[in-house]
Amino acid sequence: MKKIRILHIIKSLGRGGAEMLLPETLKLHDKEKFEFHYIYFLSWKDQMVEAIKEAGGKVTCFEAKDNIRLLTQYKKIIGYCKEHKIDLIHCHLPWAGFAGRLVHWRTNIPVIYSEHNMQERYHPVTKILNKYSFNSQSMAIGVSEDVTLSISKNISPDIPVKTVLNGVNTDAFIKSGSLRTKQELGIPADALVIGNVAVFRFQKRLIEWLRVFKTISDRNSNVYGLIIGAGPLEDEIKKEWKSLGLENKVFFPGLKTDVKPYFEVMDVFMMSSSFEGLPIALLEAMSMECAIVSTNAGGIKEVVRNKIDGLVCETNELGKLEVLVQKMIKNPDSLTKFKRAARDRVRAKFSLNIMVKELEELYSNQAKLEH
CATH class of the missing domain: 3.40.50.2000 (Glycogen Phosphorylase B;)
Incomplete structure (x- = not known):
């Protein structure tokens, strides 16, 4: 069976909440069905790189020192997608999302965008760019009902928006009693x-x-x-x-x-x-x-x-x-x-197993729509 090739795009791979989820979900994903690639931009924020590689992911850094330079890397991302025959892109947080939408616009590769924050809390420029580019992707995910409601209230998108609650690997995060x-x-x-x-x-x-x-x-x-x-x-x-x-x-x-x-x-x-x-x-x-x-x-x-x-x-x-x-x-x-x-x-x-199962269902459905 041909694997579905997923490319995650995120600004950095430092130790933030969204970044930490990537290696943790990768450990639980069905590697017989999916192949996972990762692109990030801030080369000095790389704490999660080794964990992703150890879990079987392929990681590439297209270095960009600021948000504008990040957006200019979209042509490299397109080249990467063609070379590795990427079936679906999953972007995290706004500026990676903007880059993913440019790729979607040029290639029509399905793009899922995960929103981790409330729209009201973003910089005015980020809010405006998010609002006016939001429909240039296949679907969006809110990591909580509050986040999903914030998208609906501030953007009123035409594309589907689904809540997929963040999760934790409860088998890995368990107390041992060590002092x-x-x-x-x-x-x-x-x-x-x-x-x-x-x-x-x-x-x-x-x-x-x-x-x-x-x-x-x-x-x-x-x-x-x-x-x-x-x-x-x-x-x-x-x-x-x-x-x-x-x-x-x-x-x-x-x-x-x-x-x-x-x-x-x-x-x-x-x-x-x-x-x-x-x-x-x-x-x-x-x-x-x-x-x-x-x-x-x-x-x-x-x-x-x-x-x-x-x-x-x-x-x-x-x-x-x-x-x-x-x-x-x-x-x-x-x-x-x-x-x-x-x-x-x-x-x-809030088990990570529940989150991974929901993500895999979305990946499979979006990949089918492509064909």
Whole structure:
């Protein structure tokens, strides 16, 4: 049987949510039916490259230092598609999407576009380009109902738009009980750890996260923090970290390809985001039995049902995060209950197996339409 050749196009292969999904879904895809290729553009953001190759993907970088240069690479993408007889293109995030639409316009190769964010949160130029080019592709995917509704509200597309919820590999993200990370960081074995995994951007509100943690820490001496990631606001965030006197209480391990050792030691995964699509780190944390305390930004409210799977508050009430965490600290049975509930929730509704099955059905249908 002839394999269906899929080309994923994405701006970078660094450690972002959309990027992390590519090797994880590839591990579960039916390699007898599909062949997977990947093109990215920011050569210095390549943390996922080896993981994709190890899972059987073919990776190529058409280097582009900015968004305009990225778009000019579309002729190279067309050449790649002809050389490798690509049957379908799957683009992720706007600028890769714009490049994919140019290829679709010139070649008529089916293009699926995955939207990971809310339209309202994009730069005005990105919003305009997205709106007026959106129908120049075969179909679109929203990673949460909120994202799909945002597309409908802001773009009103003529092409089909389907929600395919992000997922996590619950067989891979499972707690083993290792305390090695605590030992390496010098955190006491019996300490309660509050963590987050995030790109250091404004939307994650990590400065406010630190302030909330400070209040919690002042009332609970055996509480420690972990923030895994990096990004443009790192200097500002670490300045606040020092100003709050948290150098020996909150640790910044940096950008990590493998975050499981850090989820291993987290008791509470606390998110302070002002907006989200459907964050992969949240699903990973839940699969690793971290109790969830979060704002209800974007797709988070589709995952975490308040007082059932975790505790949530409004995005404009960040101070309430401290109150919600304190409830768990004061009631160990409640903390244990929410840890188990988090994993049960993702296993039932946000398994990567479900996501992969839905994607493969879309790939097969679009490839049939081509012929």
